[in-house]
Amino acid sequence: MSSSKHHDHKRCVTSALENAAAICSSRGLRLTPLRRQILELVWHSHRPLGAYSLMEMLAEHSGRKLVAPPTVYRTLDFLVEHGLIHRVHTLNAFVGCSHPAGPHSDVLFICRECQTASEVHSPQVYKAIHICAAEQQFKVVQQMLEVVGICAGCAARKP
Amino acid sequence: MSSSKHHDHKRCVTSALENAAAICSSRGLRLTPLRRQILELVWHSHRPLGAYSLMEMLAEHSGRKLVAPPTVYRTLDFLVEHGLIHRVHTLNAFVGCSHPAGPHSDVLFICRECQTASEVHSPQVYKAIHICAAEQQFKVVQQMLEVVGICAGCAARKP
DNA sequence: CCACGTTATGTTATTATATAACATTGGCAA
DNA sequence: TTGCCAATGTTATATAATAACATAACGTGG
Helix, strand or coil, rough: CCCCCCCCHHHHHHHHHHHHHHHHHHHHCCCCHCCCCCCCHHHHCCCECCCHHHHHHHHHHHCCCCCCCCHHHHHHHHHCCHHHHHHHHHHHHHHCCCCCCCCCCEEEEEEEECEEEEEEHHHHHHHHHHHHHHCCCEEEEEEEEEEEEECCHEEEEEC | CCCCCCCHHHHHHHHHHHHHHHHHHHHHHCCHHHHHHHHHHHCCCCCEEEEEHHHHHHHHHCCCCCHHHHHHHHHHHHHHHCCCCCEEEEEEEEEEECCCCCCCEEEEEEEECCCCCEECCCCCHHHHHHHHHCCCCCEEEEEEEEEEEECCHHHHHCC
């Protein structure tokens, strides 16, 4: 499926994992097997995955005993908290963060057709939001910007 | 509760309802009693309300027979579809739209402390997002921008 | 090494959110 | 009136998330 943009997906996953390992190590966090597996599964798909899908995949995939919801959610919380994945609220799902070290000032474009979610770093948008917040004297803790529509690939395929 | 900013809330609700009635009438939509009641309840609170809270409120409030989830969701869908309310994804909740006639290019600021959600129209943010989308050749269907943080009022109260 | 506190995971049950599928009602126009 | 269509009602169930408590694994100071 996916693999739309001719990028080497296996490599892409591998590098994301290495990246995550480096980040965890540098911050004194433990990238346990479970965390690593879930991160890998999330990354394996470029489309956001729900917690329950992940549970199933874990069960099949890794021959694990069957991981219960709380375990998955805790793990996802960990990954979100440390910026390794994003929660996609419009889909109740999770997707890998493509630049986990940075400040997470990004826009998530979600394609209606192929469900691919791509994260775009946009200082302009970020700045506009913060100016707007400042005008309200609103102190930003966390922002969430999700745009739903049709990606370039799908638009091309469906004229 | 709320009534933070010294605005006359009753009036504010009333005008929102009148506004909605006008919009429906002009578009040939039916603002039925149920729709009207739910819209009123949503507006009555400036904080986003969940579907199930609304159900309870309907039951107590309007002496109605007890409205089941599908009915509430359908009604909420109608109101969202025609821009009379917004869905707040970060909270799985709904809040009145303060300018239902316009193009809905707005930012929703949600206060962590008092749960108030306020909608701010910001052409700058809107523009930045669309420029960013254009760069990706992404066709925007719907966008969602929610910012969580501390509102001016709460920041003032808690030094 | 081991006793202990801490962090991570397991387990069971439950709550919260949302929709599917089909039945009934009510307005309205031919 | 009849017949259609939109709105609401009803029953059951799917999907998402958390609470509360139990156990295991990890590492540090003694």
